[in-house]
Amino acid sequence: MKKHNFYAGPSILPQYTIKNTADAILNFEGTGLSLMEVSHRSKEFVAVMDEAQQLFKDLLKIPEGYEVLFLGGGASTQFAMIPYNLMKSKSAYLNTGAWAKKALKEAKGFGEVVEVASSAEAIFNYIPKDYKIPADADYFHITTNNTIYGTEIHHDMDIDIPLIADMSSDIFSRPIDISKYALIYGGAQKNLAPSGIAFIIVRKDILGKMDRHIPTMLDYQTHIDKGSMFNTPPVVPIFAALQTLKWLRDQGGIDAIYKMNVDKAAYLYNEIDTNPMFKGTVVDKEDRSLMNICWVMAEGYEEYEKEFLDFATNKGMVGIKGHRSVGGFRASTYNALPKESIEALVACMQEFKSLKS
Amino acid sequence: MKKHNFYAGPSILPQYTIKNTADAILNFEGTGLSLMEVSHRSKEFVAVMDEAQQLFKDLLKIPEGYEVLFLGGGASTQFAMIPYNLMKSKSAYLNTGAWAKKALKEAKGFGEVVEVASSAEAIFNYIPKDYKIPADADYFHITTNNTIYGTEIHHDMDIDIPLIADMSSDIFSRPIDISKYALIYGGAQKNLAPSGIAFIIVRKDILGKMDRHIPTMLDYQTHIDKGSMFNTPPVVPIFAALQTLKWLRDQGGIDAIYKMNVDKAAYLYNEIDTNPMFKGTVVDKEDRSLMNICWVMAEGYEEYEKEFLDFATNKGMVGIKGHRSVGGFRASTYNALPKESIEALVACMQEFKSLKS
Numbered sequence: 001m002k003k004h005n006f007y008a009g010p011s012i013l014p015q016y017t018i019k020n021t022a023d024a025i026l027n028f029e030g031t032g033l034s035l036m037e038v039s040h041r042s043k044e045f046v047a048v049m050d051e052a053q054q055l056f057k058d059l060l061k062i063p064e065g066y067e068v069l070f071l072g073g074g075a076s077t078q079f080a081m082i083p084y085n086l087m088k089s090k091s092a093y094l095n096t097g098a099w100a101k102k103a104l105k106e107a108k109g110f111g112e113v114v115e116v117a118s119s120a121e122a123i124f125n126y127i128p129k130d131y132k133i134p135a136d137a138d139y140f141h142i143t144t145n146n147t148i149y150g151t152e153i154h155h156d157m158d159i160d161i162p163l164i165a166d167m168s169s170d171i172f173s174r175p176i177d178i179s180k181y182a183l184i185y186g187g188a189q190k191n192l193a194p195s196g197i198a199f200i201i202v203r204k205d206i207l208g209k210m211d212r213h214i215p216t217m218l219d220y221q222t223h224i225d226k227g228s229m230f231n232t233p234p235v236v237p238i239f240a241a242l243q244t245l246k247w248l249r250d251q252g253g254i255d256a257i258y259k260m261n262v263d264k265a266a267y268l269y270n271e272i273d274t275n276p277m278f279k280g281t282v283v284d285k286e287d288r289s290l291m292n293i294c295w296v297m298a299e300g301y302e303e304y305e306k307e308f309l310d311f312a313t314n315k316g317m318v319g320i321k322g323h324r325s326v327g328g329f330r331a332s333t334y335n336a337l338p339k340e341s342i343e344a345l346v347a348c349m350q351e352f353k354s355l356k357s
Numbered sequence: 358m359k360k361h362n363f364y365a366g367p368s369i370l371p372q373y374t375i376k377n378t379a380d381a382i383l384n385f386e387g388t389g390l391s392l393m394e395v396s397h398r399s400k401e402f403v404a405v406m407d408e409a410q411q412l413f414k415d416l417l418k419i420p421e422g423y424e425v426l427f428l429g430g431g432a433s434t435q436f437a438m439i440p441y442n443l444m445k446s447k448s449a450y451l452n453t454g455a456w457a458k459k460a461l462k463e464a465k466g467f468g469e470v471v472e473v474a475s476s477a478e479a480i481f482n483y484i485p486k487d488y489k490i491p492a493d494a495d496y497f498h499i500t501t502n503n504t505i506y507g508t509e510i511h512h513d514m515d516i517d518i519p520l521i522a523d524m525s526s527d528i529f530s531r532p533i534d535i536s537k538y539a540l541i542y543g544g545a546q547k548n549l550a551p552s553g554i555a556f557i558i559v560r561k562d563i564l565g566k567m568d569r570h571i572p573t574m575l576d577y578q579t580h581i582d583k584g585s586m587f588n589t590p591p592v593v594p595i596f597a598a599l600q601t602l603k604w605l606r607d608q609g610g611i612d613a614i615y616k617m618n619v620d621k622a623a624y625l626y627n628e629i630d631t632n633p634m635f636k637g638t639v640v641d642k643e644d645r646s647l648m649n650i651c652w653v654m655a656e657g658y659e660e661y662e663k664e665f666l667d668f669a670t671n672k673g674m675v676g677i678k679g680h681r682s683v684g685g686f687r688a689s690t691y692n693a694l695p696k697e698s699i700e701a702l703v704a705c706m707q708e709f710k711s712l713k714s
Contacts, residue, residue, distance in 0.1 A: 040367060074574075077434075196592070
C-alpha cells in the first residue's frame, strides 16, 4: 500500500534525495567507497559542501554580508549559541509555542529576557499581534512556524533591532526577504535533510561584539572562518541537503514551491472548514501554517477521534496524530509532500463523513 | 580496481553497515518510508536507539552506574561540555597532540588548567610517562589514541582523581576496564558510524556538582534524563552505529577484534621496521598505535616520498598521505579494515623496494 508521509519531523524528503543518498552510501561519486567512509577533506566531499552552501544562498537569494553554516547539534544548540554570541544583557522573545519557549528559556542564562507577548493562554492557537519590542534589547527572537500548533508568521518583519528567526519548519517554503533578518536558523529535518544538522544564515557584522568567553564550538566566528569544517561535519545530512536543494531548484525554486504549498494547504483547509465532522484549531485564518495543518473533531463528533485515526492509518496515512498538547490531528505538508497525498487524506475525510452521516 | 580505505576518519566501515544503511534509506524496517523521513519518536526508531545503547553497553561490558549517550556536535563540543559539567576550578591534561591540545584549550575558559606533560617538542612521537597529576584537580584528561601521530596509551590508568578519556579513534579496538574512567567520549566516525554523532560513557555520580549555569544542551543530565532524545537525534548515524555494533558482536566482540587488530598492526609495523626504504615515526614501540600507523621514508630515500605515494595510490591505496605536521605516510587500520588491505599495502612497499634497489 502507498504510504503518505505526514510526519512533523523528521519528515518527508524528495525521492530524488532518498535515491541519491542511498546510491552515495554504496558508492560515492564513483570513488568505490561509501559516502560514510570518505574523508571530509577529500576533494569529492569538499565539492559537496561548497555546492550545498552556494545553492542554499542562491535559492534564498541571500545578499552579500551573510554566511551560511551547517552545524551539528540541532536547532536546540542554537537556542544557547544565539545569546552566547549576540546577547549583551537583554533580549526580547515572542512566545508562540513550545519551541519559542525553549529558546527563551536558554537566553535567561545570559541576562534579562523580555517576553513581549504570548499566546500560551489559548494553547498557542494564534500569533500575538499587538506588542512592543523594547528598543534597548540586543535582538528580537521569533519562531516563524510553530510545528505543534499549526501557526505561522507569513511576513518578514521590519523592526529597529536585530531580528532572529527560528525557521526550522518553514525555511524554503516561501520567499523570504533575508535582509530583514540578522540571523535565521533551524534544524534541517523538515524541508532539507535528515536530522543531524542545523543551518544558520548569519549577517557577519553582528558578530564579535561580546566581552564574554565563548567556547570555540559555540562561536559562530569559528565556523565562518573554517567554512563549517572546523570539526568533522555530519557528511550524510549535508550530502542529502545538497540533493534536496538541487531538487528544489529543479522544481522551479522557492517561488514555484510556494505556489504549490499555497495550493496544497488551501485544499486541505477547505476540507477542514467545510466538512462538518472537523474543525481547524487555528482561530485566525491569516495565522494558519502552510506547513503544519492542525484540526480536531467538531463538536458532537469527539467520540470518533480514535476511529478516524485508525481509518486514515489503514488507508496509508502516516503521522497524522496531533501533538498531545493540542490533540486531534496534524498533517505536515512540507515541500516534498505531493498534492496526491493531500488528495488521499481529503478523500479519507470525505469517506469517513459519508460512513458516519 | 579494488580500493583499500586507509582514511583516518571518516574512515572504513563494515560492508554490513554500509549495505544495511543504504537499504534502510530506501525502506526502513518495512515501513515503506526512508530512515531519513521517519519520526525519531516512531516505534521503529525508538527500537534502534534502545538496541544501540544496550549493545554498546554489552560489548564494552559497561558496569552499573554508567550511562551511554549519542549526541550531535562531535567530540569537539565535548571539549567544552567536559569542563562545563565537571570542572569546578582546576583540571589537568596530558598533551599528546593536536586534539589533546584543543581539549585543554577549551578547559582554560573555565579555570586553571595544568598541562602535566607534553611531547610537543618531538612532534608528539611518544607518550610522556613521568608526570605528576595534581591531587586537587577536578579531573585528569587524556587522549588515548593520537590519530595524527600514531601513538596510543594501551592501558587503563589507575589514578586517584576522575579520569576522562577521548577515545575517538580507539574505542572498541581493545578491551577496556571502564570502571577506571569517570567519562569516555569520542566522535563516532572511526570505529562506529559516519560523522555526526559523539558517544559519551559517563559515570552518573560525577554529575550535578557544579554551581554554574549550564546551557540545557550542554548539560549531560539533560540527555541522560531523555535517553539521548531531548532533541531530535541524528538518526542516520545512530542507525549505522547499531549496524557496526551488530557486526562487531558477530566478529566475536572486542576480544576477537583486538586479536585481529594486533595481528594487522604487527604485519605492517614489521614491514616498516625491516624495509630499508622506510622507518616508523614513533620512537618507543610500546607507544605505537594499533589504529593509526605512521612512517616516513628512511634516510637516503627521502626523494622517493611523492613517488611512493603515487605508486601506492595507483594500486588502490586510499588516504595514506601522512598529516602535514608529521609528513610521510599514515595507514589507519580501524576494526573494519580487512587484513587483505594491509597485505596489499605491504606488497606495495615490497614491490617499491624491489623497483628501487
